[in-house]
Amino acid sequence: APNKNWWHHSVVYQIYPRSFFDSNGDGIGDLNGITMKLDYLKKLGVDILWLSPIYDSPNYDNGYDIRDYFQIMTEFGTMEDFDRMLEEMKRRQLKLIMDLVVNHTSDEHPWFIESKKSKDNPYRNFYHWAPGKDGKVPNRWGAAFGGPTWTYDIITGEYYLHTFTSKQPDLNWENPIVRQEVYKIMRWWLDKGVDGFRMDVINFISKVPGYPEGHVDDGRQYSDGTPYYINGPRLHEYLQEMYEQVLRHYNIVTVGECPGAHLHEAELITNPARKELDMIFTFEHMNIDGGRRQTFASVVHSGNHEGKWIPKLLDLRELKLHFTTWQKGLIGKGWNSLYWNNHDQPRIVSRWGNDSSQYRVLSAKMLGTCLHFLSGTPYVYQGEEIGMTNVRFPLLADYRDIETTNFHRDAIQSGVSLEEIMAVIYRKSRDNTRTPMQWSGSLIHGGFTNGVADVKPWINVNSNYTDINVEDALNDSSSIFYYYQKLIQLRKEMSIMVYGNYDVLHEEHMHIFMYKRFNEGIQEIIVACNFSQQSVTIDDSSLNERFKKNGRLLISNYDDNQVNNKSDWLHFRAYET
Ligand code: TEU
Ligand code: CA
Numbered sequence: 001a002p003n004k005n006w007w008h009h010s011v012v013y014q015i016y017p018r019s020f021f022d023s024n025g026d027g028i029g030d031l032n033g034i035t036m037k038l039d040y041l042k043k044l045g046v047d048i049l050w051l052s053p054i055y056d057s058p059n060y061d062n063g064y065d066i067r068d069y070f071q072i073m074t075e076f077g078t079m080e081d082f083d084r085m086l087e088e089m090k091r092r093q094l095k096l097i098m099d100l101v102v103n104h105t106s107d108e109h110p111w112f113i114e115s116k117k118s119k120d121n122p123y124r125n126f127y128h129w130a131p132g133k134d135g136k137v138p139n140r141w142g143a144a145f146g147g148p149t150w151t152y153d154i155i156t157g158e159y160y161l162h163t164f165t166s167k168q169p170d171l172n173w174e175n176p177i178v179r180q181e182v183y184k185i186m187r188w189w190l191d192k193g194v195d196g197f198r199m200d201v202i203n204f205i206s207k208v209p210g211y212p213e214g215h216v217d218d219g220r221q222y223s224d225g226t227p228y229y230i231n232g233p234r235l236h237e238y239l240q241e242m243y244e245q246v247l248r249h250y251n252i253v254t255v256g257e258c259p260g261a262h263l264h265e266a267e268l269i270t271n272p273a274r275k276e277l278d279m280i281f282t283f284e285h286m287n288i289d290g291g292r293r294q295t296f297a298s299v300v301h302s303g304n305h306e307g308k309w310i311p312k313l314l315d316l317r318e319l320k321l322h323f324t325t326w327q328k329g330l331i332g333k334g335w336n337s338l339y340w341n342n343h344d345q346p347r348i349v350s351r352w353g354n355d356s357s358q359y360r361v362l363s364a365k366m367l368g369t370c371l372h373f374l375s376g377t378p379y380v381y382q383g384e385e386i387g388m389t390n391v392r393f394p395l396l397a398d399y400r401d402i403e404t405t406n407f408h409r410d411a412i413q414s415g416v417s418l419e420e421i422m423a424v425i426y427r428k429s430r431d432n433t434r435t436p437m438q439w440s441g442s443l444i445h446g447g448f449t450n451g452v453a454d455v456k457p458w459i460n461v462n463s464n465y466t467d468i469n470v471e472d473a474l475n476d477s478s479s480i481f482y483y484y485q486k487l488i489q490l491r492k493e494m495s496i497m498v499y500g501n502y503d504v505l506h507e508e509h510m511h512i513f514m515y516k517r518f519n520e521g522i523q524e525i526i527v528a529c530n531f532s533q534q535s536v537t538i539d540d541s542s543l544n545e546r547f548k549k550n551g552r553l554l555i556s557n558y559d560d561n562q563v564n565n566k567s568d569w570l571h572f573r574a575y576e577t
Helices: 031-036 036-045 077-090 110-117 176-192 236-246 263-270 318-329 360-372 402-413 418-430 472-476 480-493 493-499 541-551 561-566
Strands: 012-015 048-051 070-071 094-099 150-153 159-162 196-199 253-257 280-281 375-383 499-503 512-519 523-530
Touching: 012 159, 012 176, 031 077, 070 077, 070 176, 070 499, 077 094, 094 253, 176 236, 196 472, 236 263, 263 280, 263 318, 318 499, 318 512, 360 480, 360 523, 375 480, 402 418, 472 480, 480 493, 493 523
Parallel strands: 012 048, 012 375, 048 094, 094 196, 196 253, 253 280
Antiparallel strands: 150 159, 499 512, 512 523
16 A cells, blocks of 8 residues: 655645746846745645755756755845745745756866866766777767767866766766765755755766767767666665665655656656655656657757657657556556646647647646646646746747757758748747746736836746736636646545546547546546547447446536536547546
């Protein structure tokens, strides 16, 4: 039987602080801005807030490049602001989880500055250094956002490893002193009273010794090093040590971000008996509508994430198979995290819903329903609760994300047309979810920045803020906001949503995702979602009879269902749930 932890029946809300609320009118969201909006979040009903990194950083990758783990980023405020924010959260019974980015640091972190100085510097082994081969890089691994994973440093004549940009050198976890330093950081924040961590690319921390060369596709400049640094040989040993030395001493929740982890790794990491982490973020479902790695025909320079840029239509059956595999695989053995969005992914309503004015609200509610009734801990990304959409900036200069601008540069160099490039950027750029939170339809910049007209936000607000904003959502009882509020509330009232078993129905259907949550012989919930714009009828008379005898409607995105008790409930209109 699963042990019943508080985070099993919690809902997490992710805040991207830079874009949440700007309290002092400098165009950048900040901690005081978060504090000012806590009542709003409380009203939504979420329990845990996860903040993307707020530590001191040169912001080459928006805080995922940390210079000082014990300081607040100046633009976000001060440690006093942090303490006040935490206190205000606690007063409202909101928990806080921090982003822990310890696969790499900023290249401006004092450890790295020391490490560069000489081969015998005490900090040398804090990072991965290797001599070149025949005057070239130690191997041809490609980095996540384009370019090589190795950068030459002239002072000692060696290369350092960075699985992301050259401004993000990877820490060397083989070095026990590095691990102790990480544990110190963790204890320091936990002792301050935070309630857990989201751990950035935590399954990258163990590298195969010797950095073996990866596979190189024909005509490619870079090889695939991921088999040698994703889910590496000592990963579980490190996580167990971290659990033993830090995590077990606190009543907290942990979620590991794990690109390239599949069910097998998830079982190992989240099985409570193994004492590692509470849950992980998988990327399997996020990769379903992209090409395979390195298949963007014309881009030969880009790094190991280029598959994401290749347009591929969603096949709902693949998505269903993904969820079904993970639900069946982890119920009773580990724990799922459930998410549609984060700061790295496009907006779900634009992605797998329909963001036209006719269907935006309906499809956003459908998607929320589909996710929240699954087993696991749901995550809501800021703006998802009002159905914010992707953005289409006219100029590349309007984009801020390093992955997007690098991709653009590499694709141009490879001769891809600007039109094709912008089309995929509109589809997949990380800036789609990084535009400012849309608080008001009548205030300049959507009310994101506090009143000062001539200060522009660090990234432009989506011009549809006049139609899509918090103010209007709160004034409309049929808004996505209140629908999410109800979904979150239901999870608190119905333990079957948290602990029920799972099975999929009509598995092969192209448009309908139908599943059940059940406690054998006691209670059953059927969740049915039409992912298409078409009307669809499901032929299933036994289910129909069963529902007519004992069933009742719990929640639906079409208002008339509430009054009709839906006699033809196996007929689905566009995006109906
Ligand atoms: O993301 C890890 C990761 O693999 C992402 O690069 C993701 O796959 C990509 O953005 C999709 O295009 C984490 C953080 O969430 C991300 O913001 C950071 O840039 C990255 O780590 C490096 O710290
Ligand atoms: Ca500010």
